[in-house]
Amino acid sequence: xxxxxxxxxxxxxxxxxxxxxxxxxxxxxxxxxxxxxxxxxxxxxxxxxxxxxxxxxxxxxxxxxxxxxxxxxxxxxxxxxxxxxxxxxxxxxxxxxxxxxxxxxxxxxxxxxxxxxxxxxxxxxxxxxxxxxxxxxxxxxxxxxxxxxxxxxxxxxxxxxxxxxxxxxxxxxxxxxxxxxxxxxxxxxxxxxxxxxxxxxxxxxxxxxxxxxxxxxxxxxxxxxxxxxxxxxxxxxxxxxxxxxxxxxxxxxxxxxxxxxxxxxxxxxxxxxxxxxxxxxxxxxxxxxxxxxxxxxxxxxxxxxxxxxxxxxxxxxxxxxxxxxxxxxxxxxxxx
Amino acid sequence: xxxxxxxxxxxxxxxxxxxxxxxxxxxxxxxxxxxxxxxxxxxxxxxxxxxxxxxxxxxxxxxxxxxxxxxxxxxxxxxxxxxxxxxxxxxxxxxxxxxxxxxxxxxxxxxxxxxxxxxxxxxxxxxxxxxxxxxxxxxxxxxxxxxxxxxxxxxxxxxxxxxxxxxxxxxxxxxxxxxxxxxxxxxxxxxxxxxxxxxxxxxxxxxxxxxxxxxxxxxxxxxxxxxxxxxxxxxxxxxxxxxxxxxxxxxxxxxxxxxxxxxxxxxxxxxxxxxxxxxxxxxxxxxxxxxxxxxxxxxxxxxxxxxxxxxxxxxxxxxxxxxxxxxxxxxxxxxxxxxxxxxxxxxxxxxxxxxxxxxxxxxxxxxxxxxxxxxxxxxxxxxxxxxxxxxxxxxxxxxxxxxxxxxxxxxxxxxxxxxxxxxxxxxxxxxxxxxxxxxxxxxxxxxxxxxx
Numbered sequence: 063x064x065x066x067x068x069x070x071x072x073x074x075x076x077x078x079x080x081x082x083x084x085x086x087x088x089x090x091x092x093x094x095x096x097x098x099x100x101x102x103x104x105x106x107x108x109x110x111x112x113x114x115x116x117x118x119x120x121x122x123x124x125x126x127x128x129x130x131x132x133x134x135x136x137x138x139x140x141x142x143x144x145x146x147x148x149x150x151x152x153x154x155x156x157x158x159x160x161x162x163x164x165x166x167x168x169x170x171x172x173x174x175x176x177x178x179x180x181x182x183x184x185x186x187x188x189x190x191x192x193x194x195x196x197x198x199x200x201x202x203x204x205x206x207x208x209x210x211x212x213x214x215x216x217x218x219x220x221x222x223x224x225x226x227x228x229x230x231x232x233x234x235x236x237x238x239x240x241x242x243x244x245x246x247x248x249x250x251x252x253x254x255x256x257x258x259x260x261x262x263x264x265x266x267x268x269x270x271x272x273x274x275x276x277x278x279x280x281x282x283x284x285x286x287x288x289x290x291x292x293x294x295x296x297x298x299x300x301x302x303x304x305x306x307x308x309x310x311x312x313x314x315x316x317x318x319x320x321x322x323x324x325x326x327x328x329x330x331x332x333x334x335x336x337x338x339x340x341x342x343x344x345x346x347x348x349x350x351x352x353x354x355x356x357x358x359x360x361x362x363x364x365x366x367x368x369x370x371x372x373x374x375x376x377x378x379x380x381x382x383x384x385x386x387x388x389x390x391x392x393x394x395x396x397x398x
Numbered sequence: 399x400x401x402x403x404x405x406x407x408x409x410x411x412x413x414x415x416x417x418x419x420x421x422x423x424x425x426x427x428x429x430x431x432x433x434x435x436x437x438x439x440x441x442x443x444x445x446x447x448x449x450x451x452x453x454x455x456x457x458x459x460x461x462x463x464x465x466x467x468x469x470x471x472x473x474x475x476x477x478x479x480x481x482x483x484x485x486x487x488x489x490x491x492x493x494x495x496x497x498x499x500x501x502x503x504x505x506x507x508x509x510x511x512x513x514x515x516x517x518x519x520x521x522x523x524x525x526x527x528x529x530x531x532x533x534x535x536x537x538x539x540x541x542x543x544x545x546x547x548x549x550x551x552x553x554x555x556x557x558x559x560x561x562x563x564x565x566x567x568x569x570x571x572x573x574x575x576x577x578x579x580x581x582x583x584x585x586x587x588x589x590x591x592x593x594x595x596x597x598x599x600x601x602x603x604x605x606x607x608x609x610x611x612x613x614x615x616x617x618x619x620x621x622x623x624x625x626x627x628x629x630x631x632x633x634x635x636x637x638x639x640x641x642x643x644x645x646x647x648x649x650x651x652x653x654x655x656x657x658x659x660x661x662x663x664x665x666x667x668x669x670x671x672x673x674x675x676x677x678x679x680x681x682x683x684x685x686x687x688x689x690x691x692x693x694x695x696x697x698x699x700x701x702x703x704x705x706x707x708x709x710x711x712x713x714x715x716x717x718x719x720x721x722x723x724x725x726x727x728x729x730x731x732x733x734x735x736x737x738x739x740x741x742x743x744x745x746x747x748x749x750x751x752x753x754x755x756x757x758x759x760x761x762x763x764x765x766x767x768x769x770x771x772x773x774x775x776x777x778x779x780x781x782x783x784x785x786x787x788x789x790x791x792x793x794x795x796x797x798x799x800x801x802x803x804x805x806x807x808x809x810x811x812x813x814x815x816x817x818x819x820x821x822x823x824x825x826x827x828x829x830x831x832x833x834x835x836x837x838x839x840x841x842x843x844x845x846x847x848x849x850x
Contacts, residue, residue, distance in 0.1 A: 104610065173605050174839075176606065178839055181833075181839065184829070184831050187832075188825055188829025188832060192822045305757075308759075309617070315610045316614070371625045374618055375618045377614070378617070385599065385603060385611070386599060
């Protein structure tokens with residue numbers, strides 16, 4: 063019984079939150095890694111792209127709610143999501159036309175493109191602030207829990223409760239669908255194959271008649287979808303605040319680099335590695351260990367390796383370790 | 399416009415902006431010398447940061463987006479120097495224990511690095527490193543947690559931190575304000591130390607990795623400063639730091655000062671605030687000029703030519719026998735140290751340290767905008783960029799308000815569009831900076847005063 067109680071506590075505070083956070087990071091990192099693979103620069107505006115997509119989705123969610131449209135037990139935001147993706151896609155393709163294309167044609171150095179993306183980041187951040195302001199927004203509705211802690215206790219008779227929130231399950235389900243569609247697209251369709259060819263060897267791809275502008279446009283559209291989905295899921299699970307989204311840039315970069323920049327499979331693995339490390343290192347293990355260890359060994363302290371405020375430090379430490387020992391990432395990524 | 403006239407004319411233009419701010423209250427200007435000098439002082443500090451970034455980017459092509467972290471370390475140095483030691487910290491055993499813990503932590507890392515470099519690759523090395531790291535971590539936490547709980551228990555409402563080096567004691571530390579000047583070089587040293595650690599790990603890898611690593615370390619430095627209450631009170635903030643210039647209230651109480659002010663036709667309050675700001679201005683200008691002179695000397699020396707050679711073609715420079723990674727590390731440390739000095743000066747000017755106020759957009763990316771717009775590779779350009787962009791950063795809000803009033807002047811007071819426009823003026827800053835950066839990058843990529 064003690065073992066089960068410990069397991070339930072672990073699932074409740076570590077496994078479930080880390081899985082949904084990992085799925086959100088993986089989606090974010092996929093966007094960064096795709097841009098890196100096709101356009102060959104680290105996009106600093108990615109966090110703000112996520113914020114923009116989420117902002118549009120939130121506005122539409124409120125509008126739907128005011129008209130009385132709802133999605134039953136699921137959050138209304140899911141209905142608004144496709145429109146959010148479309149708006150973000152328009153913004154990204156427009157940005158590419160107005161800003162990035164010029165440097166691509168000039169074959170500018172990657173670091174120049176990074177600086178350009180910093181400029182884009184400023185503008186997107188400004189746009190988000192214009193639209194929705196800087197404060198916290200909560201837009202989750204529908205059923206809150208699939209299983210609440212109390213129901214779980216009643217059902218199983220265990221001392222510890224297990225709460226499973228709708229948004230957590232939703233995050234994982236949506237992430238799985240999105241990733242499945244993305245990999246199907248990259249591996250089975252003509253456009254997807256041309257994208258991979260372009261990423262592997264630009265010159266050969268051009269030689270075989272692949273239209274680079276089309277590849278780039280499709281990439282931006284996919285990135286818009288990934289970023290908006292990641293942003294909305296994160297916002298549903300936690301809450302939406304533009305500055306938090308900007309800060310997400312660091313764990314997202316860490317995930318992408320850990321997995322190997324430019325490698326989509328690596329980005330997913332990286333997202334989960336970063337999320338699980340963040341949660342396990344900052345979790346206070348006292349309760350679980352008290353259940354699992356014999357009484358004589360029960361810990362006195364919290365057995366928390368680092369305070370929760372240092373979660374950035376964890377993603378950073380993983381990043382440094384990987385950079386030092388395996389610079390191309392866990393899965394082989396690209397290097398320029 | 400010829401190249402030689404360009405820099406003086408642009409600087410004159412900026413000077414006119416500051417003079418207008420001080421003299422006229424038309425349009426967006428406030429007509430107060432107090433405001434004008436306030437903007438100028440922060441512009442001087444920004445100019446020093448821009449010099450540091452220009453050293454890294456303009457001379458060596460290193461993309462450092464962790465400026466905020468180095469600036470914050472400088473601020474930390476100011477607190478650690480200018481405050482008096484908190485009574486009881488060193489006697490009750492808290493302070494020594496923290497020092498011991500930090501030494502233990504450092505020893506652990508050094509031991510792990512030694513094992514990694516001395517032993518042959520294999521199971522023994524991996525196990526040994528792991529044992530040392532895990533064992534060292536728990537040893538460190540044991541010593542550290544004990545020390546911290548002692549220090550943080552001392553008068554937590556007003557102190558709870560270890561304090562600093564000020565010899566004046568709790569009652570007289572304000573008379574020792576001049577010691578704050580010592581914090582400026584020390585801030586540079588702290589920042590240089592952090593830069594050494596980052597540079598050792600991330601330099602020599604791809605340029606994007608340095609960017610991501612510095613972005614990360616800056617966030618970590620800020621979260622350490624927010625959470626380690628024993629160090630500088632964390633988010634409880636440190637206020638009322640002593641300062642190297644006189645206090646306004648002392649000036650107002652001095653009969654001779656009031657008399658002097660009256661002879662200029664000023665009342666004592668205005669005169670004292672302006673006097674203090676002018677004093678800071680002189681200090682900051684001296685630092686800026688010294689650093690500018692050093693940077694120019696370095697640029698024109700063989701060392702500077704080598705740096706630019708490395709920047710323009712690493713492979714060729716390496717073939718000539720130059721140690722590219724070592725030179726990069728060197729200039730990365732120097733540039734970061736300059737940012738640290740500027741950070742210490744800023745905390746001195748504010749007389750307070752509020753870790754929550756460090757935002758990457760303001761302290762990292764805004765400095766980048768200054769350097770790029772001013773002209774990367776040109777020290778004068780970076781300084782001009784700092785003055786111009788800082789002025790713009792402050793004035794964009796009044797400009798936005800003015801613009802929204804003009805655009806909506808025909809509408810009723812409570813018209814939704816008018817209200818929305820007035821609200822969004824507050825968010826104009828980031829947007830304007832982004833537009834300015836993109837425009838310069840596109841149409842004048844070498845900046846306002848290009849590199850010669």
